[in-house]
Amino acid sequence: MISQDVLKEISIQTKDFSLADEVALLEKDNLTDGAVVTFTGRVRNNNNGNSVTSLTLEHYPGMTEKSLAKIINQAKEQWRIGRVKVIHRIGELHIGEQIVFVGVTSKHRQDAFAANEFIMDYLKVKAPFWKKEQITEAGKTSENWLDAKTSDTDKAELWS
Template sequence: MSVRVQREDFDLGAEVAALRAGNPQVGAVASFIGTVRDVSEGSAVSAMELEHYPGMTEKALAQIEAAACARWELLGVTIIHRVGPLLPLDQIVLVAVASKHRGNAFAACEFIMDYLKSEAPFWKKEETPEGARWVDARVTDEDALKRWGIKSINASGEDSEGSEGKP
């Protein structure tokens, strides 16, 4: 199991190879890569800056990983989330899950992303022609988490009413 927050890019092939390395029980690997888009909420986006709280963020990602492992029989999980300045087309996040069967791999990968989008302590600022803006949590991210039967919990363990941009 691997959780990393980093500025540098990642290589999907290398990460999946490491996840599978030498384990003949792995029958399925599902992965998701999130990238920077050039438009958000109807405005062009020329750049994005992702911020986090070191230590708190890694702990939250480890909790998300543990929640997935408690629900499904998984043989490996890799979560990588980038921080710092990013441009359109740059990779932001990788979630890769190994299991014996595809159903567990697909479900766990989607669960981790849904959980990460609403619960991980990251703050996103977009550069647009109208100026820089902090991006609030989306209702759709909270709704995606609810379908897993999870009430929104922030990193401190208290009920969350959603992020309102950077604190």
């Protein structure tokens, strides 16, 4: 079973998030941690030479939360970290919009840096999200599902 505590650290949502608000929550009444590391992923305007206009994010409700909880718990076992927050948006997202947020706090910076990168790397290959991109080529609009990148799999394997 997934504990309620770790579920509070995960949010799958269509709405945007505020980096400032998320940092404030990681810091609120948290006087023991000196390090706050955040990562924000955004929609690029290009992919494989194509001009991307928007993305649609699909996920597997239930499994998404379970897999992210597992990843967060693994990070907590491996590093001495304080607070964690993972936000992933779903639905239609346009160029420049925020897609994903990972925030980690720790006493000293090394643990927060490493845990944040680990969570992102594992999210990339284990959490059930899929991106479909809408592209414009020579004035024509089409859409296609993104292929997984072997570079992401290789990167995640470096942690094991």
